[in-house]
Amino acid sequence: MSGYWIIFASEVIDQEAQKEYGRLWGPISEKYDAKIKVLDQGALVETQGSSRVLVVEFPSYSQAKACYEDPAYVEAKSYALRAAKREVLITEGEFAW
Numbered sequence: 001m002s003g004y005w006i007i008f009a010s011e012v013i014d015q016e017a018q019k020e021y022g023r024l025w026g027p028i029s030e031k032y033d034a035k036i037k038v039l040d041q042g043a044l045v046e047t048q049g050s051s052r053v054l055v056v057e058f059p060s061y062s063q064a065k066a067c068y069e070d071p072a073y074v075e076a077k078s079y080a081l082r083a084a085k086r087e088v089l090i091t092e093g094e095f096a097w
Contacts, residue, residue, distance in 0.1 A: 001092050002057055003064030004037075008050035009086035018083035024076035032067040033059050037095075050087070061092035 012018045028034070038055035058064040067073055068090060080086065 001061065002059065002094060003061035003090065003092050004058065005034075005054070005056040005064060005068070006089040006091065007054040007056070007086055009052045009054070009084045011051050012084050014083045017079040021076055021079040021083055024072070024079065028067065028070065028073050028076060029056075031070075031072075032063050034064075034067060050085075052084075061090070064090050064092075 035057045036054060037057045038053060040053050056064075058067065068077075068088070
């Protein structure tokens, strides 16, 4: 069963930190075969300041967790947290569509 990160984030407040996160994310996403399935700035409702949603798919839940705990991602995450406020849910399942 696939694993997912579901990320709710605010608008980017630090463009340089966002760029560095993006640069570091590339090799990490390849290592864990992560694929961005949803990247939207649509109408989010019932949120606490989020304006963007991302869904990142991994081959398995264990890979999704391992990626989040990988020291390389811990470094990248420090930039993501400077770039925007965010909440991350790690879950497993299959898209129903």
